[in-house]
Amino acid sequence: MKDLHEYRIGIEWAGNRGTGTSGYREYGRQLLIHADGKPALEGSADPTFHGDRDRWNPEELLVSALAQCHMLSYLHMAVRAGVVVTAYTDAATGVMRQRGIGGAFEEVVLRPRVTVADESMVEAARAAHADAYEACFIANSVNFPVRHEPEVVVASGE
Numbered sequence: 001m002k003d004l005h006e007y008r009i010g011i012e013w014a015g016n017r018g019t020g021t022s023g024y025r026e027y028g029r030q031l032l033i034h035a036d037g038k039p040a041l042e043g044s045a046d047p048t049f050h051g052d053r054d055r056w057n058p059e060e061l062l063v064s065a066l067a068q069c070h071m072l073s074y075l076h077m078a079v080r081a082g083v084v085v086t087a088y089t090d091a092a093t094g095v096m097r098q099r100g101i102g103g104a105f106e107e108v109v110l111r112p113r114v115t116v117a118d119e120s121m122v123e124a125a126r127a128a129h130a131d132a133y134e135a136c137f138i139a140n141s142v143n144f145p146v147r148h149e150p151e152v153v154v155a156s157g158e
Helices: 058-080 119-135
Strands: 010-013 031-034 041-043 085-090 093-099 102-110 112-116 146-148 151-154
Touching: 058 085, 058 093, 058 102, 058 112, 058 119, 058 146, 112 119, 119 146, 119 151
Parallel strands: 102 146, 112 151
Antiparallel strands: 010 031, 031 041, 085 112, 093 102
């Protein structure tokens, strides 16, 4: 089906220190994430949960997925609105609360800083964020708020 998309990911645990999961502190949380044709992505648990701070953790990857999805949707909406974007950065933040042995994200805040080519594009550039949110597959798949605090600047005014 044309409207159904499947994403295949392989996960490989790389944290066996010789005794497997013989104890909570006896194993590493390192892992590799694989997808055909791509370099492996090194993952781990958050350092709070005995993970490796030098590797990506699932919480960071979730926030990253939301930020990437919004940016890519936004760039598409900008084209549709006649807005010429010359730069885009985001300083996204996710807040997760632990509850017993589990937890859940309470919200993610995206803070995109968009540079546009001309002052006449600023309002349309701001408005395109709402359309991008509606178009973002990842944002539409989570059960917590994804807020946006966008900033739009003009290239000549930087």
